[in-house]
Structures are given as C-alpha cells and as structure tokens.
Amino acid sequence: MSALPPDLSQSGIDAEVAKAQASATTEHHPPRDFPPYRSSALRHPKHPPIPLRDPEAVELSGPAFGTTDIGPLDQDLTRHHTGEPLGERITVAGHVLDRRGRPVRRQLVELWQANAAGRYAHQRDQHPAPLDPNFTGFGRCLTDDEGRYSFTTIRPGAYPWRNHTNAWRPAHIHFSLFGEAFTQRLVTQMYFPGDPLFPFDPILQAVTEQSARDRLVATYDHDLSVPEWSLGYRWDIVLDGPAATWFEDEEEGHR
Amino acid sequence: MTYSYELPPTPSHTVGPFFGYALPFPEGGDLAPAHHPDTLTLRGRVLDGAGDPVPDAFVEIWQPGPDGSRTGAPGSMRRDPVTGQGAGRNGVDFTGFGRISTDADGQWAVHTLPPGGVPYVCLAVFARGLMHHLHTRAYLADDPADALLSSLPEQRRATLIAEPVPGAHRTYRFDIRLQGEGETVFLETA
Ligand SMILES: [Fe+2]
Numbered sequence: 001m002s003a004l005p006p007d008l009s010q011s012g013i014d015a016e017v018a019k020a021q022a023s024a025t026t027e028h029h030p031p032r033d034f035p036p037y038r039s040s041a042l043r044h045p046k047h048p049p050i051p052l053r054d055p056e057a058v059e060l061s062g063p064a065f066g067t068t069d070i071g072p073l074d075q076d077l078t079r080h081h082t083g084e085p086l087g088e089r090i091t092v093a094g095h096v097l098d099r100r101g102r103p104v105r106r107q108l109v110e111l112w113q114a115n116a117a118g119r120y121a122h123q124r125d126q127h128p129a130p131l132d133p134n135f136t137g138f139g140r141c142l143t144d145d146e147g148r149y150s151f152t153t154i155r156p157g158a159y160p161w162r163n164h165t166n167a168w169r170p171a172h173i174h175f176s177l178f179g180e181a182f183t184q185r186l187v188t189q190m191y192f193p194g195d196p197l198f199p200f201d202p203i204l205q206a207v208t209e210q211s212a213r214d215r216l217v218a219t220y221d222h223d224l225s226v227p228e229w230s231l232g233y234r235w236d237i238v239l240d241g242p243a244a245t246w247f248e249d250e251e252e253g254h255r
Numbered sequence: 256m257t258y259s260y261e262l263p264p265t266p267s268h269t270v271g272p273f274f275g276y277a278l279p280f281p282e283g284g285d286l287a288p289a290h291h292p293d294t295l296t297l298r299g300r301v302l303d304g305a306g307d308p309v310p311d312a313f314v315e316i317w318q319p320g321p322d323g324s325r326t327g328a329p330g331s332m333r334r335d336p337v338t339g340q341g342a343g344r345n346g347v348d349f350t351g352f353g354r355i356s357t358d359a360d361g362q363w364a365v366h367t368l369p370p371g372g373v374p375y376v377c378l379a380v381f382a383r384g385l386m387h388h389l390h391t392r393a394y395l396a397d398d399p400a401d402a403l404l405s406s407l408p409e410q411r412r413a414t415l416i417a418e419p420v421p422g423a424h425r426t427y428r429f430d431i432r433l434q435g436e437g438e439t440v441f442l443e444t445a
Contacts, residue, residue: 039384063352066329112277240264
C-alpha cells in the first residue's frame, strides 16, 4: 500500500472523523487514539489500561480544598483587572453530580478560556487577535452543599489552530473538576448551543456519540440571565468513577 | 463488583496547550513542609511515543499522609486575600496533593513525605493531545504482595517502580512513557 501524503483539508479531516467514529468502541469518553486529532498520535498508550479492582486503593480517596484555596474574586473573571473586559458578559452555572446523582460538595472547580476575540493570555498563543488587558481568563470556585457552582465571565471567541488547513475550535470554556475520589477527576470543555463549528472540530468529534457530545453543550437559561447585566448558561457536570464510599454502600447492601 | 450507575458521565477532553497561566500554582510540587527531615524527591520526565519529552503536560500527585490518613487537607492552592494571588502552602499542613507542569525538557519533580500504609503514590498525567488523562502509580518500594504489581508481567511491572537515584539523598526517578517501548502501566478507574 503506497503511503499517500496526509490530507490536511477540512474534507479530508471530516472523512477521517467519520471513519474513526464508525470504528470507535468507547461509549462515553473519547478514545485516546483519535487520528484526526493529530496531537494524539504519539501521546496515547497502546496497551489497554489495567482495571483498578482494589477496594483499598488510595485512588478511591482524593484531595480536599477549602475557603483558603479560593480568593474573593476568583469566581468573577470580569473583576481581575482595573477595567471591564470586552465582550458579552455571561453567567455560567450548574450542578456537579456523581453518577448516582449525588451532589459533589465542597469540591474545586477550575475554569480557563480565551478572551472575547479568541486569544489566550498565554505567550505561546500567537493567534493575531487582540489581547484584552482587562481579561486573563482563569477562575475557580468551590461547589456548595448542593453541588452547585457559578462563574461570571465573558463569552469566549472561536479561534484557529493548526491541526489542519482552516481548523477552528468552536467557542469553549475549559473546566477542571475534583470529586470525592481521585478516580472521579475530570478535565473537559464546555461549548455554547448552536455553534456552526461543531461538525468541523476533531476535538469535539473525538467524543464519538452524539448523545455524549450533547452533554458538553450548555443550555441558554433565561432565568439565569441577570437583568441589565449578563446572559445565563446552565451546564450540569457528572463525574465518572467510583469513590471509597461506593464500596461501603455495596458492603452494607450485602448485609 | 457492580455499581448501580444511573447518570451518564460528562465526557473528558484534552487540557489543550494553554493551561499554563491557569492551573499551575505556587509550591505545586512542594508537598513536604520545608526542611522536613523525611522529605523525599520524586522526579521524572513525561515522554511520548517517539521518546521525545512532552513539554506541555502536567502531573498531579495524590497520596496518604505519613500517618496513613487519606482525608488530605485544604491549602494546596492557598490564595492571598489581599492580592488575590497564589500564596503558597502554609508550611505546616500536609495536603497530600500536588500539581507540577513539565518543563521544556519534559521534566517534573515533587518533594513530599513517605505515604503511610501503602508503598505507592497516585499520579495522573494531563497533556495536549491526550483526550482523557491517565492514572498511574509510582511505587517507592517493590512489594511482592501488592495486588496490582503481582497481577502484571515482570517487564510491565517494572514501569511502576520508582528507581532510587544513586548518590542523591532520598531521591527517586519515575519516567512516564505515554506510548511505545517501556510504556508505563496506566490504570482504568471508571
Ligand atoms: Fe481552548
């Protein structure tokens, strides 16, 4: 078989995405080997992961965070500089739950994003869109006793990247979450409803099921919009993986 | 074991290339209180399938305290309420948690205390290009009775044992190879 030069056109990538999705075997999370996302090529293990079956595993517990880890303005990304950032002010809020539907209480949520023009406050981001001196784009908060989180920020812009010719990322906010257990750790991205870039993005499309991709898209929630202030987006997050208490429940169930 | 899962989970995504101004925090790798006599150093590299360093990754560590406690403690990422900037750890409490970005050579290092009750610390690695982070363990001592180690073939099991660095005080090397020869054993946690 002769090796063809890689097709870097959008239609070439789209064809690769369709092929990779058709052969995918993972249900919820993206396969780590997803050829249309070029950077995954040398960064995915070839061996299958080893299942962790030990109910005494340290991974079933996890780190603790508290009010000392959060600054008073960390939740409001529009107040980190002396002036107001440019762009559309938004409120992003929701619940963090485990797979049994229980709230994830008093755990850390971190968020980072590009500014309204699609530029990150990162030296390696050379996209020729303006930096905003009034926006850095990083926030954190603790969930409350009902597992709720809330941020005030700016709607980020889409931005180009060099995965293939004319590659653009749909607007997104990066999220990092902790659960009760280290096994529940999650890093992911939240998208905005109706973005026309969804079908062209090999990162979103690496989540191979439509129903799973839908869970990464926030919902516009008019009740969450603040009059004369911000537009509201609701996004609930469900953490995968067991915690030690799940094993305790199991044992009690068998008694 | 069976879990009665009900809700489908939110899918994972890569951290991308631009987490560096957001996620790292001061003293992220300094879990041990300063000058603690039991401090040990765990260092290594993150390498890709070509054996090249991965300069845009970060490693997280989670472990029991020296007394075996698994509750952790707040304060890994303390904020200064006056400036809003990272204040570093309080120098007293052991939080059990750390986060370290790799440098341009793919190197990372932590200074911590020995984990109580188990011979290993838990590690997770995140990187651009990695759609779903990876869990592994660094064993500070081989343990023939350990359930995970004893389930692995000899060659693979060796990837989980941190090697004492000759001539360096209480220092261990643990390289994380994402792919290829000597690929690290990663754990399925869901
Ligand atoms: Fe991004």
